[in-house]
Amino acid sequence: MNYQYQDYQLVQDHIVQTPVISNADLDKELKAQLFFKCENLQCTGSFKYRGAMYALLKLDAGSRAKGVVTVSSGNHGAALARAGQTLGIQVTVIVPKDINPVKLNNIQQYSAEIIFADSGMQGRQEALAQFFSCQQALFIPPYNHHDIVFGQASSAYELIEQQPDLDYLIVPIGGGGLASGSILAAQTFNSRLKVVGAEPANADDAFQSMLTGKLIEHNNPDTVCDGLKASLGDLTFPIIRDGIEDIMLVSEQDIIAAMKYLHQKLKMLIEPSSAIVYAAVLKHKQRFENKKVGLILSGGNLDLEKFYSDC
Amino acid sequence: MNYQYQDYQLVQDHIVQTPVISNADLDKELKAQLFFKCENLQCTGSFKYRGAMYALLKLDAGSRAKGVVTVSSGNHGAALARAGQTLGIQVTVIVPKDINPVKLNNIQQYSAEIIFADSGMQGRQEALAQFFSCQQALFIPPYNHHDIVFGQASSAYELIEQQPDLDYLIVPIGGGGLASGSILAAQTFNSRLKVVGAEPANADDAFQSMLTGKLIEHNNPDTVCDGLKASLGDLTFPIIRDGIEDIMLVSEQDIIAAMKYLHQKLKMLIEPSSAIVYAAVLKHKQRFENKKVGLILSGGNLDLEKFYSDC
Numbered sequence: 148m149n150y151q152y153q154d155y156q157l158v159q160d161h162i163v164q165t166p167v168i169s170n171a172d173l174d175k176e177l178k179a180q181l182f183f184k185c186e187n188l189q190c191t192g193s194f195k196y197r198g199a200m201y202a203l204l205k206l207d208a209g210s211r212a213k214g215v216v217t218v219s220s221g222n223h224g225a226a227l228a229r230a231g232q233t234l235g236i237q238v239t240v241i242v243p244k245d246i247n248p249v250k251l252n253n254i255q256q257y258s259a260e261i262i263f264a265d266s267g268m269q270g271r272q273e274a275l276a277q278f279f280s281c282q283q284a285l286f287i288p289p290y291n292h293h294d295i296v297f298g299q300a301s302s303a304y305e306l307i308e309q310q311p312d313l314d315y316l317i318v319p320i321g322g323g324g325l326a327s328g329s330i331l332a333a334q335t336f337n338s339r340l341k342v343v344g345a346e347p348a349n350a351d352d353a354f355q356s357m358l359t360g361k362l363i364e365h366n367n368p369d370t371v372c373d374g375l376k377a378s379l380g381d382l383t384f385p386i387i388r389d390g391i392e393d394i395m396l397v398s399e400q401d402i403i404a405a406m407k408y409l410h411q412k413l414k415m416l417i418e419p420s421s422a423i424v425y426a427a428v429l430k431h432k433q434r435f436e437n438k439k440v441g442l443i444l445s446g447g448n449l450d451l452e453k454f455y456s457d458c
Numbered sequence: 459m460n461y462q463y464q465d466y467q468l469v470q471d472h473i474v475q476t477p478v479i480s481n482a483d484l485d486k487e488l489k490a491q492l493f494f495k496c497e498n499l500q501c502t503g504s505f506k507y508r509g510a511m512y513a514l515l516k517l518d519a520g521s522r523a524k525g526v527v528t529v530s531s532g533n534h535g536a537a538l539a540r541a542g543q544t545l546g547i548q549v550t551v552i553v554p555k556d557i558n559p560v561k562l563n564n565i566q567q568y569s570a571e572i573i574f575a576d577s578g579m580q581g582r583q584e585a586l587a588q589f590f591s592c593q594q595a596l597f598i599p600p601y602n603h604h605d606i607v608f609g610q611a612s613s614a615y616e617l618i619e620q621q622p623d624l625d626y627l628i629v630p631i632g633g634g635g636l637a638s639g640s641i642l643a644a645q646t647f648n649s650r651l652k653v654v655g656a657e658p659a660n661a662d663d664a665f666q667s668m669l670t671g672k673l674i675e676h677n678n679p680d681t682v683c684d685g686l687k688a689s690l691g692d693l694t695f696p697i698i699r700d701g702i703e704d705i706m707l708v709s710e711q712d713i714i715a716a717m718k719y720l721h722q723k724l725k726m727l728i729e730p731s732s733a734i735v736y737a738a739v740l741k742h743k744q745r746f747e748n749k750k751v752g753l754i755l756s757g758g759n760l761d762l763e764k765f766y767s768d769c
Contacts, residue, residue: 166477168499171501172567187725188479188724188725188726190482192725256483407762407763410727410762411727411762413499414498414499414503414726414727414758414759415499415725415726415727416721416725416726416727447725448725451718451721451722451762451766452718452766454766455762455763455765455766455767456766456767
């Protein structure tokens with residue numbers, strides 16, 4: 148797959164060109180130059196809006212009229228709902244019955260249709276099947292989809308434009324949409340840029356897949372990174388296998404510490420699934436010494452009161 | 459006093475040109491266009507760095523060699539320490555004995571000398587007197603000082619450049635350094651811009667001073683806005699009296715609600731002393747309808763764990 152400037156142009160006027168933030172104290176501590184790409188400041192508070200918007204903009208008029216459906220209780224659900232609302236496309240989101248009210252509200256505020264399904268993969272599949280038996284909407288999955296990957300690529304593309312001389316780019320790995328998109332953008336626009344993935348040690352399916360050379364799936368792993376529970380798909384796995392420099396595993400404890408530290412230092416809300424990129428750099432400090440390192444802060448959707456009473 | 463472009467040029471290369479953030483959801487709710495000037499992303503996490511840097515840059519070589527001293531347990535102390543570290547000027551900060559360890563660490567990390575004083579105004583004055591009996595350092599107060607006010611003016615100056623057609627500018631009022639600086643910048647660079655102050659109802663010395671026409675001081679008022687406990691000084695009061703459009707009082711409850719809401723919506727850390735500007739706009743919604751409103755988010759220094767377990 149070949150990511151080109153016209154792919155960026157498709158979404159350019161529909162997304163926030165997110166700022167890149169540096170912090171002299173962090174640079175000093177790490178003896179490196181860090182460039183944080185703030186997708187927490189993206190529309191709907193995460194990079195997922197880029198992929199959702201790209202996927203909907205690619206639809207022809209007939210498909211737009213039929214509407215779209217997805218399965219997501221998190222950032223992809225909210226992003227697709229909002230992109231649909233903006234473009235006038237009906238969006239249905241299938242969510243688990245026990246969804247947290249903050250997340251439900253994030254989706255509902257963008258006037259999406261909600262269908263409650265039993266928890267777990269099977270419950271969702273049943274709900275999807277039932278939905279499709281009476282509707283003709285198109286299914287837009289959260290990451291294992293060409294257009295989603297090409298939409299997510301726009302973040303790394305912008306960062307490469309904003310900071311052309313990066314040595315490394317660190318991205319979180321969940322289902323692999325952001326990681327694959329970043330690899331594709333780097334291949335076209337900065338071929339010496341090394342893309343490194345950061346993955347929770349408790350949800351290390353991508354790491355295991357790389358190790359064994361075949362796609363390994365984990366079912367609902369236990370990690371504070373709710374955005375990184377998904378496993379790679381058959382589209383994202385080969386892109387990552389062939390294009391990634393390394394995958395770094397990070398403990399839950401280090402992820403939480405990084406998140407709290409970035410709150411205090413960067414003055415921004417960063418969800419655990421994003422803070423993991425900084426935790427990875429901190430853990431492998433020597434490797435990044437004197438390097439220019441881009442880090443995608445993938446999102447900032449977080450129930451602060453719950454987080455700070457739990458952790 | 460007349461704020462000019464060369465006053466901005468003095469600090470320009472030493473400070474962060476902070477970004478301006480908009481949010482479509484907030485604009486829709488308020489039927490206005492809001493432009494948030496992010497001083498939480500300033501060096502040391504608050505606008506105070508602007509004034510501290512301006513004041514130190516104005517010193518001649520002789521004064522620089524003698525060092526400076528201030529009394530502040532908060533953002534001004536950390537800002538002056540950091541500015542001094544950058545310019546190679548010795549900084550001493552007098553802090554109360556019972557200072558919170560997070561704040562102490564904020565100051566100490568910039569290698570300032572610390573002197574612990576008994577709490578309250580008298581304890582600080584004694585410590586200052588003792589200090590001056592053996593040292594020749596210059597005292598740099600937190601707000602009631604020409605150079606501090608001129609430094610703080612740089613934030614409003616940048617915002618006027620970034621968004622030239624603003625109708626209103628909302629700033630928090632504590633000692634009045636930021637408010638006075640903003641008024642002076644508006645007078646020179648956008649004379650139709652109306653500057654409005656937001657002040658905690660629990661610390662309404664500026665409001666009372668405006669009402670009575672004379673400078674009224676409050677001693678350690680009880681508000682969650684620790685940056686807004688100070689009273690106006692004899693330099694800042696007349697500038698505010700003659701130049702401010704209005705002062706809006708805000709309850710503690712509304713300040714806390716605004717802070718939590720901005721965390722969720724803007725994905726940024728904003729201390730209560732900053733969130734007050736949004737609370738003021740929300741309370742006087744009709745007045746700002748269809749207007750372009752700038753809001754200075756003055757800082758993001760906050761002990762999150764303490765805040766979310768207390769409030």
